[in-house]
Amino acid sequence: MKKKNLILVIVLMISAALAFNASLALAKDMTAKDFVAEAKKNIATISISDAKALFDKGGITFLDVRTKKEYKSGHVPGAINLSRGLIEFKIGKKIADKNASVVVYCKSGGRSSLATYTLVRMGYKNVKSMDGGWKAWAKAGYPVE
Numbered sequence: 001m002k003k004k005n006l007i008l009v010i011v012l013m014i015s016a017a018l019a020f021n022a023s024l025a026l027a028k029d030m031t032a033k034d035f036v037a038e039a040k041k042n043i044a045t046i047s048i049s050d051a052k053a054l055f056d057k058g059g060i061t062f063l064d065v066r067t068k069k070e071y072k073s074g075h076v077p078g079a080i081n082l083s084r085g086l087i088e089f090k091i092g093k094k095i096a097d098k099n100a101s102v103v104v105y106c107k108s109g110g111r112s113s114l115a116t117y118t119l120v121r122m123g124y125k126n127v128k129s130m131d132g133g134w135k136a137w138a139k140a141g142y143p144v145e
Contacts, residue, residue: 036110039117046128048136051103055142060101063094065115066134070107076137077145084111087118098123105130105137 030038046054054060055076062079064071071081080094084106095102102124106112109132116129130137138144 036113039113043116044128045131047131048140051130052142063102063104065106065111074144077143084115087115099125102127103130105133108133108135
């Protein structure tokens, strides 16, 4: 009986190892563009005009995930700056309420999509990535600081 159990355990371990190796073989190399596309499938987005309407209404937080240098060159008035690479580490101090309404933006939409996906995975409920990003906001002639 013990010998049968030992053989069963060994067979199961070998099967698990083979299945794991097979899954690795099926994985594909992903580019930044692939990561952004995957993130966009799992997040909500907001148009520039709808973001502007929320801005005018108030009660919304704009989160600029560009670098500090980019932020200083111009941003949505009142926006919080937290670079994309620091989201996981510092968002709790910047936006503690996971039910807060947040519009995330970057230069054109890639970093904000990734940041929004991260926030969703961290439990933030009302977070949207702004289509077109800062470039579209500024081009539309909306308020800037």
